[in-house]
Amino acid sequence: MNSKRSLARRSAAVAAAAAAALALAACGGSGDGSAGHNGHTATSPSASAPASPGRHNAADVAFAKGMIPHHRQAVEMADLAPSRAQSAEVKKLAEDIKKAQDPEIKTMSGWLTSWGEEVPAESAMDHSMHGADGMMTAEEMEQLKDSSGQAFDTAFMEMMIKHHKGAVQMAKTEQADGAYEPAKKMAGAIITSQTAEITQMNKLLGTD
Structure with missing residues (x-):
């Protein structure tokens, strides 16, 4: 019984860890996308500079x-x-x-x-x-x-x-x-x- 309960706890912990990892990945992905977008926005003026x-x-x-x-x-x-x-x-x-x-x-x-x-x-x-x-x-x-x-x-x-x-x-x-x-x-x-x-x-x- 204890082993079953322990297994269930481990499974829950693994699931929680997996969920946390997914959340972090999503956040990181969003952050990367945001950084990429911000980076693009920041470089846009210099990219158009030759036409200035x-x-x-x-x-x-x-x-x-x-x-x-x-x-x-x-x-x-x-x-x-x-x-x-x-x-x-x-x-x-x-x-x-x-x-x-x-x-x-x-x-x-x-x-x-x-x-x-x-x-x-x-x-x-x-x-x-x-x-x-x-x-x-x-x-x-x-x-x-x-x-x-x-x-x-x-x-x-x-x-x-x-x-x-x-x-x-x-x-x-x-x-x-x-x-x-x-x-x-x-x-x-x-x-x-x-x-x-x-x-x-x-x-x-x-x-x-």
């Missing part, structure tokens, strides 16, 4: 700071076309250039602001850049403003080809050296669109 505005380098800053005044000058040139150009193709080209580059100026200005960098001032059309990267000199801009008709069309396209070539080179540098994916993507779009426009202008000039 801070993930950039000096080449990205140089690209934005250089391309903003470059684009502004192209838009300034394009603004002259409606009242001076003779060719419908040149007027359309100027319209397309402005339509593409105005939003890019705003986008790049936003990047610089988010990076804590200064956006190039509009009033200072960075005269130090004139003649570099395809930028027009003050004299060339005056020449363009003073021309009209066929003379304007020719001058506009010759200058814009030079201007576009400078932008394409700047964009290639960004693709090679930059780290910020949106900037590298914009650089690719600039290379594609402006190379196509260079080809178009060369055809209109009869120099292709």
Whole structure:
């Protein structure tokens, strides 16, 4: 009788131990899952960090700071076309250039602001850049403003080809050296669109 009672006690103890083990396992499992979830939550911000505005380098800053005044000058040139150009193709080209580059100026200005960098001032059309990267000199801009008709069309396209070539080179540098994916993507779009426009202008000039 005592052996039966002892056996029953041992069986109950084993069952209790098993139940306790299961409870601990469940708790541990829940804890692991919770830790895993919490760990995932904790690492999510860093996982998304590459897409954050801070993930950039000096080449990205140089690209934005250089391309903003470059684009502004192209838009300034394009603004002259409606009242001076003779060719419908040149007027359309100027319209397309402005339509593409105005939003890019705003986008790049936003990047610089988010990076804590200064956006190039509009009033200072960075005269130090004139003649570099395809930028027009003050004299060339005056020449363009003073021309009209066929003379304007020719001058506009010759200058814009030079201007576009400078932008394409700047964009290639960004693709090679930059780290910020949106900037590298914009650089690719600039290379594609402006190379196509260079080809178009060369055809209109009869120099292709």
